[in-house]
Amino acid sequence: MVGEGVYHSCGCQSVYKNATKTLCGRDVSTWKGRSSYKTKFYTQETWWNMRDSSAQVNWTRCVWFPMVTPRFAFIAWLALQNRLSTMDRISNWCQADTTCVLCKKEVQSRNHLFFKCSYSAHLWSYLTGGMLGVHYSEDWSSIITLITGGSLDRRKLYCVRYAFHAAVYAIWRERNGVKHGEKVLAMSVLKKLTEKGVRNKLGLVDKKGRRGMENVLQFWFQMRG
Incomplete structure (x- = not known):
């Protein structure tokens, strides 16, 4: 015991x-x-x-897809989360003129800048108007729905997604330049520079010979007329 x-x-x-x-x-x-x-x-x-894990968002494929340009994808990612410092957001923490510095007309928000703004709309229309036809839109939500869904064939979807990235990046870079004292770049010059960048990328994609992406540069020329 x-x-x-x-x-x-x-x-x-x-x-x-x-x-x-x-x-x-x-x-x-x-x-x-x-x-x-x-x-x-x-x-x-x-x-x-x-990391803090969360449910996968439905727009992930229109940001992170094969053969993206990282700096373009990063700005697109910020835009999709509405994290870019547009003037409407800046006005929440300090006094600021919220007028869009590109068109000088409307309040500068994410949805206005991409692509309701008369300045940015010219670029977006130039890049994708002929390719999208009846599906063309300047409304942010409609564009995201289009490039997230599966209604476009593989080559067209890649071209539109990449053009979206290039346009968002170009417009945001231009907005920043003007906000910090630079002159607005002539639209003819912006169109030429942005479209050339897209063509260069599609040329590289052509050389890689990925299945379903054959002759994508030629396809770009044909679809844009």
Whole structure:
């Protein structure tokens, strides 16, 4: 019979031996994985542990798709989340003139800048008007629905998505330049520079020979008339 607070000596010795083995053993560094601790460090699993995961948004494919230009995709990603510092957003934390610096008419919001603004609408129409035909729109939500869905064939979808990226990037860069004192670039020049950039990209895609993207540069010329 063992009273309260009294233990068998053999039991104490067993605990002591196990503790001694543990304390005297070699220290091993472990890294928290997605489901357990591991002795090897995995960047991907650490990234997953650090980030706040959320449901995948439906527009992800119109930002992150094969053969994107990273700087274009980044600005498009910010625009889709409405995180660009448009004048309507700036006015929320300081006094500012919210008038669009490109058309000098309407309040500069994300939806206005892409592509309700008379200045940016010229560029968007020039790049995609002939290709989209009856599907052409200058409304932000309609454009996102179009380039997110599957109503366009593979080559046309890539061309429109890339043109969207190029146009958003060009307009945002122009907006920033004008806001900081530069003159508005003539639309004829902006059209030429932006379209040339799209053509150069499509030429590179042609050389890669991806299935379903054959002669995509020729397709670009044909569809735009």
